[in-house]
Amino acid sequence: MRAFSGSRLAELCLVLLACWLCPGSALAETRVALVVGNGAYTSTAQLPNPSHDAEDVAASLKRSGFEVLQGINLRQAEMQDLTIRFARAASRADVAMFYYSGHAMQYNGVNYLMPIDAMLTDEADLKRFVRVDDIVNDLQQAKNLRILVLDSCRDNPLAETLKRSAGATRAASIGRGLSKVEAPRGTIVSFSTQSGQVAADGTGRNSPYTTAFLKHIEQPHEIGDVFRDISSDVYDSSGKTQLPELSLSIIGKFYLNGQVAMTVAPTAPQAAPQPDPCAAAEAHWKAAESIGNVSAFEDHLARFSSCSFANLAKARIEGLKQKTVLAPAADGARASGTKAFDGNYWDVTLNCPASGKAQGFTRALAATVTNGVFHAEGQNPGGSNRLEIDGQIPADGKTTLSARGTTGASAYTLNNLAPGSPYAFTIDAQFERSRGSGKRNEARACNLVFVKR
Template identity: 35%
Template sequence: MTRRLNALVIGNAAYEDVDALKNPVNDAEDVGRKLETCGFSVIQEMDSSHADMDRALKRFQRVLKDSDVGLFFFAGHGMQIDGENYLAAVDTDATDEITAKHSSLALNRVIEVMEKSGCSTGIIILDACRNNPFERAWTRSIKVRGLAPVYAPRGTLIAYATSPGQTASDGKGRNGTYTAALLQHLTTPDCSIEAMFKRVRNTLSATTKGRQISWEHTSLAGEFFFNLSLGLRIDLYSETALSDSLFVLDDRKASHRVIRELKSSTWPRQNPAVDDFTPEMANKAAADSLFVVGRNLYQAACGGSRSASAYLADFASRTNGINEPKRKAILDGMLFEVFFDPNARLRKTFKLRKLEPLFSLQRHKDLLPSFDFIAECLLPDVAQFHALPGKRHEIAVDVVTYPAAKADQHVVESMHCGGESILWLEDEDYAPEPGEPPLLEQLTLRAFEAQLSEQMVLPSHLLKVNYLSFEKQGRERLWFPLGYTARKR
């Protein structure tokens, strides 16, 4: 089940005419990251001028045309003028109410953009209910406080950090009090959006001792979940196939007999079973059975089965003649086995022994839907990877070395990816004594790049290694610090 999710997230803190706020930029950054783990494509704007906010909303409007769900999040100053709500830009001109209106983003405009986009679900979250600091410069007293309630069109939920007419305060830590509660509950698995906001309200009330009560106005027509568990997100296969420890074998089915032999963990039983697994047999099997066959084929290949390894290496040819959905089910199962255990939970240690031949299949255009499948499965856990497996993005790693004693030998000093240092001590047993250099092991460039590929969970065709201190010839040797890794922390 692929959901098209897009979000616009704005955090304004560095206001020009009033005191700066502490939390909104952090709030927007953290909410944006959370939304990405839920599958949202996120447009982020920090400390935005009125022109920046206008451009961002127009960009958001364009992407919403192809979206199922649109979400708008704003943290910063908001104000109610003549019964309507406005979200202040960092350069909002608050000389008077009229000027403030026209140099801020009208909330009604955001609502209209989402209403007319065609999205089935629109979500607006506002951590913008602070005291209006601009009214001090205005010629008349504004007695209303906070934001005004607004009409929520069908299919829309509007969430406020506090009840209409009330105000909220900045938080004491990294995030505002409301956003901190939101971050705590946003990715709760299988929790509907209404139930999630009830949890936020409870946490916020407890944190503020009842002084701040969040509020939502909803006219949602259906249910929405930020974080669906694997069994609910992936509707191609049953729960017993995803959690194949629950899969019940029926030896009257040929595909189930293959699964039983593959599970035996003995090559004399595994190899004949793989050799007997023909396209004719596959075409008669159900998708769930083929998914479990794929899981166990990959497991057998990692365990050293000659026939399973050959099947994997020659997958495109060996599966020629299998109907496309059933061929996909086998490859889906293989990819799933790399990352998920028999209970459909993400493995603590991935099965990477056959990652290279498996992911080399990504070069076959007709097999790409399986890689989209595994990327969707892993999306909630994207923070555990340098790049989401299944996506076809090349990743560059810069390796800094210094010369060793012998020619063509170099000592790895640091490695960098995405602007960050990625080399770190994983095994404390290898920690050097104070003032001593780390222990080193010698690797060929080929062995080093294979090790790096495994640690970063990236196939070699998507990993580009740049050696900054020497020009690669191929005969060089690298001294790599023992106990260190490029695995994602």
């Protein structure tokens, strides 16, 4: 047998390592994807792009080494069958992705995907839809990385039909667009636009979101950067009117199309590697998001102007400044009559029933109303489980309040979040003299009662 020199053996090892990392190698990680495009609806407006979106995304993912299950214009039974096949495939995969283009809606904080033959005369018909929560649970079976992509926040006429049949009380549970989904650990969640908003279907072959997805998904970049680039591209191409919702909870770096670089070690000593200027950008962005004001986003932009979140920081700053410009006019319109709700002692009771694995709870907060400005807060002695609720109550008493805080015990959170994790949501409320009621809009169905002492 021919003997190898030390240098030849080292070269052979590098070649074998490169082949092991190639997407098509037998030793490479297992990747599976379910790609669905529903547009030929029988009971509501048809969508021209989803079938093209699904075809193009499926082809792209195959080039990245995915085993792809593909469905176009699926009826209820077909959609259920394909999601069952995907659940089985995900259980043996290292990487799993679910991509959906078509109609969807939220009801009582739960997101539903719509087969093309679905009817929606009342809430019982929602059982014919596919729950996004079930898809998220299926994705969690994959070992390393899970990705949920929903290009489905188009305007859905069936949601209006359900509102009319639900009556005034329950119609409030039917939100606009989709409800936000917090990414479980090891997961990326990307919506075509922000929760509670409606996305454009587009006029070309693909929707604006899928156009950006196809542009970036095969790039040899870290997967978190890929989805941030997708979000920035959609925001810029839409004239800053459509900003995708993105939630990442991944540890480490993942590459769907990472390049393998092989170099010969130089004989001369190398200089010490320079620190990555963007290494702390993601952690700082999460902190800025939890604060949510202009100063926090401007600070992020000053520190990380060339990093992945820079464009999103600019978008947040612009949006907040626009609200500030419009606020005086709105305040002037509300000025008369808002003092009718003023009082230093309002009792607020927040009740969240059990949801999935999350335990239910009831929480009391103290609030004040001054010149129609509402503020409530509550905090544990240790500093965790903090909650603040703010907003303006107009003369008619109908308003949307903003809540922001940090989680307490993990058992009471939807995704088993660590204590002290930041969160935020909005509340649709109605005040009448010394009483009021409200409902949480995002993620979890909770009710609020306001009582003036």
